[in-house]
Amino acid sequence: MNDSKFLNALELKPNSTPPIWFMRQAGRYLPEYQEIRKNYSNFLDMCKEPKTCAKLALQPIERFDLDASILFSDILTIPDALDLGLAFHEGEGPKFSNPISKPEDINTLISFDENTLSYVFNAVEETKKLLPADLPLIGFCGSPWTLAAYSIEGGGSKDFKKTKNFMQDHPSALHDFLEILCDACYRYLRQQVLSGVNALQIFDSWADLLSAQELEIFSLQYTKKITQKLKSDPITKNIPIILFEKDPRQKITDLIFDDLSCISLHWKNDIEAISRSVKNNIAIQGNLNPMILSESDEIIYQEVQRICSIMFEYPGFIFNLGHGITPDINPQKVQTMIKAARE
Ligand code: 1CP
Numbered sequence: 491m492n493d494s495k496f497l498n499a500l501e502l503k504p505n506s507t508p509p510i511w512f513m514r515q516a517g518r519y520l521p522e523y524q525e526i527r528k529n530y531s532n533f534l535d536m537c538k539e540p541k542t543c544a545k546l547a548l549q550p551i552e553r554f555d556l557d558a559s560i561l562f563s564d565i566l567t568i569p570d571a572l573d574l575g576l577a578f579h580e581g582e583g584p585k586f587s588n589p590i591s592k593p594e595d596i597n598t599l600i601s602f603d604e605n606t607l608s609y610v611f612n613a614v615e616e617t618k619k620l621l622p623a624d625l626p627l628i629g630f631c632g633s634p635w636t637l638a639a640y641s642i643e644g645g646g647s648k649d650f651k652k653t654k655n656f657m658q659d660h661p662s663a664l665h666d667f668l669e670i671l672c673d674a675c676y677r678y679l680r681q682q683v684l685s686g687v688n689a690l691q692i693f694d695s696w697a698d699l700l701s702a703q704e705l706e707i708f709s710l711q712y713t714k715k716i717t718q719k720l721k722s723d724p725i726t727k728n729i730p731i732i733l734f735e736k737d738p739r740q741k742i743t744d745l746i747f748d749d750l751s752c753i754s755l756h757w758k759n760d761i762e763a764i765s766r767s768v769k770n771n772i773a774i775q776g777n778l779n780p781m782i783l784s785e786s787d788e789i790i791y792q793e794v795q796r797i798c799s800i801m802f803e804y805p806g807f808i809f810n811l812g813h814g815i816t817p818d819i820n821p822q823k824v825q826t827m828i829k830a831a832r833e
Contacts, residue, residue: 493624496558500689500730500751500773502806507832508798509557511628512824513734513754513776514814515550516562520821522549533578534570537563538609544616551625553821554828558626558689561617561682563610565632565693568674569641571606572599589644590656593663602674604681614685628732629687631678633694634671634716635709638664650699657708664708672712676719683726691732691754692716702740710745717749732775736813743767757781757812762800765807773806780811783823790823794830 495509517523523546530536537543543562551559566584570576575587590596604611617627632640640646642653657664679690694709713733720726730751737756738745742764746753752773755761761777768774782793794809801807809831815824 494557494626494688496626496808497688497730499806499808500732502770502773504805508801508807508809510554510809510828510831511556511558511560512809512811512815515554515556515560516546517815518817519815519819519824520549520553522553531580534564534576537567537613540609540612540616543613544620547613547617547627548620551621554824556828558628559617559621560628560691561610561614561630561687563613563630565630565637565695566640567607567610568602568631568671568678569637571604571674572602572641572670574641583646584640585645586641590638590642590667591644591652593660596663596667596670599667599670602670602677604674604677607678607681610678611681611685614682614687618686626688627686628689628691629679629682630691630693631675633692633697633709634668634675634712635700636694636696637671637675638667638708639696639699641667650696654699657704668708668712672715676716679716679720680723680726683729687729689730689732689751690720691734694733694735694738697735698737698739700739702738705735705738705740705745710747714747714749717747721749730773732773734776746772752806752808754810755812759812761797765801765804770805773808774801774804775808776810777812778810778827780813780815780819783815783819783827787823787826790826791830794827798831 495505498505499509547559547562550556566576578584639650639653642656643650692713717731732752732754733750734754737758742759752775754775755777757777757779765774777797782790
């Protein structure tokens with residue numbers, strides 16, 4: 491047994507209480523985050539300061555005594571390194587000044603150089619220096635599909651119309667782009683491991699834009715290539731990999747594959763049915779609807795205990811939300827959620 495409940499769970503070893511961390515645990519709902527954030531007009535400038543990233547990653551650990559920390563950065567650093575010109579302006583989501591709008595934009599892309607992202611790897615090293623030795627750090631990237639969607643759309647969107655049109659009109663150019671992103675993600679994650687992360691999570695946050703068949707062709711195929719490369723590389727082969735697919739059209743039990751140590755469930759997934767059918771072959775994380783955190787303490791207790799009692803005897807269970815925490819949540823409610831899960 492190692493000293494980390496989180497790593498134990500990823501190895502399907504039992505824990506007395508479930509390890510806890512949650513998506514977007516460092517961020518806008520924390521007043522101590524806002525205190526630092528107000529000094530930067532562009533969020534990306536803050537991500538480029540490794541010591542600041544380390545401090546931000548530690549904030550939720552110090553406040554809530556969580557069982558895992560996640561690198562403070564963003565999934566969109568890769569398209570930014572491809573010169574798509576990322577900025578996060580006041581009160582807006584991400585925007586690319588130089589998005590992919592036609593196939594030629596893919597042919598003329600600069601080649602990915604992970605050294606452009608040395609600020610991220612330095613952030614890993616700085617965070618490791620501040621974290622207690624037995625507290626694992628999670629590295630991450632977006633799936634090639636999710637990164638392509640932001641790069642083509644030029645930012646966030648409700649319906650990702652441009653991306654869908656691009657997929658219809660230029661499927662082969664899109665595949666070329668996904669191939670480029672796939673190689674970039676692998677090199678990016680490998681370098682995070684060399685810098686000190688203990689586990690990896692791949693976020694396919696726009697899986698729900700795709701039909702079951704498209705998900706296989708445009709998303710999972712490339713994510714599997716990344717994990718295959720990681721698993722055949724001596725540097726990364728023992729690092730556990732977690733996959734988050736946001737509300738996919740395909741059944742979770744059908745999309746799980748061998749290289750994964752853990753599947754992170756969206757809040758719409760049925761954790762009971764899934765845990766029964768995967769029978770302890772893979773760790774399971776997540777599933778609590780983040781909206782519950784705006785409810786009363788009683789409702790939070792009920793919902794946390796519902797999930798924990800379903801997963802009580804499942805050795806590889808990691809308590810987490812079914813998607814990122816939203817900026818409007820009162821940190822006190824998070825405390826209630828954690829207390830309920832530890833009880
Ligand atoms: O203005 C601000 O203060 C910036 C808010 C913010 C933060 C705190 C953004 C912009 N990114 C982050 C950090 C971040 N992003 C982390 C590390 C912090 C932590 O988790 O503790 C991580 C892991 C991410 C990952 C990320 N970024 C995802 C995948 C997870 C998910 O929520 O599905 C996605 C989709 C992004 C893109 C992104 N970055 C930021 C925003 C507001 C968005 C969403 C844009 C949109 O689609 O509307």
